[in-house]
Amino acid sequence: ASSRQSHLSSAEVKLRLRDLIYRKLLALGPRYRSVVSTSEVVQVAVEGVDQLETYFGAYLSQFFCAMLAPVTLFAVLRFVNVPAAAVLLVCVPLIPAAIAAVQTWAKRLLGTYWGRYTSLGDTFLENLQGLTTLKVYRADAFKQREMNEEAERFRRVTMRVLTMQLNSITIMDLVAFCGAAAGTWVAVTQFQAGAVGLAGVLFTVLVAADFFIPMRQLGSFFHIAMNGMAASEKIFRLLDADVPADGTLPVPDEGPIVARGLSFTYPGAEGPTLRDLDIEVPRGSFTAVVGRSGSGKSTLLKLFMRFWDVRGGSVAVSGTEVADVDTDNLRDLEGYMTQDTHLFHDSIRNNLRIARLDATDDEIEAACRAASVHDFVAGLPQGYDTPVGELGDTLSGGERQRLGLARAFLHDAPFLLLDEPTSNLDSLNEAQVLKSLAEGRDGRTVLLVSHRESTMRVADRVFSVEDGRLS
Numbered sequence: 001a002s003s004r005q006s007h008l009s010s011a012e013v014k015l016r017l018r019d020l021i022y023r024k025l026l027a028l029g030p031r032y033r034s035v036v037s038t039s040e041v042v043q044v045a046v047e048g049v050d051q052l053e054t055y056f057g058a059y060l061s062q063f064f065c066a067m068l069a070p071v072t073l074f075a076v077l078r079f080v081n082v083p084a085a086a087v088l089l090v091c092v093p094l095i096p097a098a099i100a101a102v103q104t105w106a107k108r109l110l111g112t113y114w115g116r117y118t119s120l121g122d123t124f125l126e127n128l129q130g131l132t133t134l135k136v137y138r139a140d141a142f143k144q145r146e147m148n149e150e151a152e153r154f155r156r157v158t159m160r161v162l163t164m165q166l167n168s169i170t171i172m173d174l175v176a177f178c179g180a181a182a183g184t185w186v187a188v189t190q191f192q193a194g195a196v197g198l199a200g201v202l203f204t205v206l207v208a209a210d211f212f213i214p215m216r217q218l219g220s221f222f223h224i225a226m227n228g229m230a231a232s233e234k235i236f237r238l239l240d241a242d243v244p245a246d247g248t249l250p251v252p253d254e255g256p257i258v259a260r261g262l263s264f265t266y267p268g269a270e271g272p273t274l275r276d277l278d279i280e281v282p283r284g285s286f287t288a289v290v291g292r293s294g295s296g297k298s299t300l301l302k303l304f305m306r307f308w309d310v311r312g313g314s315v316a317v318s319g320t321e322v323a324d325v326d327t328d329n330l331r332d333l334e335g336y337m338t339q340d341t342h343l344f345h346d347s348i349r350n351n352l353r354i355a356r357l358d359a360t361d362d363e364i365e366a367a368c369r370a371a372s373v374h375d376f377v378a379g380l381p382q383g384y385d386t387p388v389g390e391l392g393d394t395l396s397g398g399e400r401q402r403l404g405l406a407r408a409f410l411h412d413a414p415f416l417l418l419d420e421p422t423s424n425l426d427s428l429n430e431a432q433v434l435k436s437l438a439e440g441r442d443g444r445t446v447l448l449v450s451h452r453e454s455t456m457r458v459a460d461r462v463f464s465v466e467d468g469r470l471s
């Protein structure tokens, strides 16, 4: 029953923690990477939470058992042999004292262990994702050596953790055996002096070890539990990360997006990316923001989407600060297409439906026509049911981009914020896409960021950004 309860309670804790981690990531949204790396999230959410099982499932219940057992045994044994019972009871706290002695050292060691573990995970994930680049530059052998060295450092710290655990278990065993021996020795002396009978000595000898076993068991769980506790520091660092409060105000779909005196510096960056920028995107307009690479164009769109919070100046949609707008409302108002179209390992249809779950096949087709990708999809043997592979691997860069654009069209938001939507397209496809954007936007407001001159020709308002300022 005890094992069952332990298991059920730890399962409950694990479920709850994973749920909290998941919700935190959703709340952090695209900014989660400024708090924690992707592989660290995976490691703490999977292995880290699993490690906590010993803490909740074994250590905590054993803690109460270890506290109660010696006291109960003492209460019984004192009727048989008071001096031996007293000696045994006095020796028991030596085990937690031994645990406490190694704790500071163990804590530091386990901190290092988890640091190396997550950093190895980071490197592995990064190298795997960049394998093509490594192969192209024949840098894979070099990276492999680097990873081997990192893995070796991790192996060494793992061995140190195991050594620490073994040493401390040995110390606890010594305390337990010496304590039991001391109690036995007192009982035998008492027997020789005629203070207890043979039955009393035998009883003392038999229960002497049981004074220590629960505490000794607690000690071994403690070391495994400490590993989980070190992981929990990482978990709580993520869970404690500040999440900007969600806005609550509904926003009418009528006014412009206006930025006034907008300045923005990325966390940890040396200088500001945007400086004192004023820009207005009136409803129904086709506005283009052009500028050199790195001038801050994408950052502007991210602030409009509230992926980051505005600290200097203001960004308002229909007269309401974006930070005050209800986030779901904001997402309904603003469709957004990033520079890298993320396609899921699913069919083309399902990838498009993400933008609008109740979209009909006709609506999907219309969005694809507007993005000049329908003919391509229709020509595939499985048409819209064609699987796109991992990250859309089976498609070309331009095809992926046009599907991303179709998805943004399908979203049917009054504002369309597009970040370099035609950067991977040939001039013919680009001209078609820009034409459908200009002519077929059906009252929608388009804000397009690009460094291509072709976009300037179709837009009715063009802003130029240079080094974070309007020029």
Ligand SMILES: Nc1ncnc2c1ncn2[C@@H]1O[C@H](COP(=O)(O)OP(=O)(O)OP(=O)(O)O)[C@@H](O)[C@H]1O
Residues within 6 Å of the ligand: 266, 267, 269, 273, 291, 292, 293, 294, 295, 296, 297, 298, 299, 300, 451
């Ligand atoms: N998450 C980030 N943390 C720190 N700095 C960042 C971050 N994202 C972008 N930057 C920096 O902000 C500056 C502007 O980046 P941004 O992506 O807005 O430029 P851009 O004009 O869209 O460039 P491109 O045309 O090449 O896409 C760059 O110098 C970049 O290094």
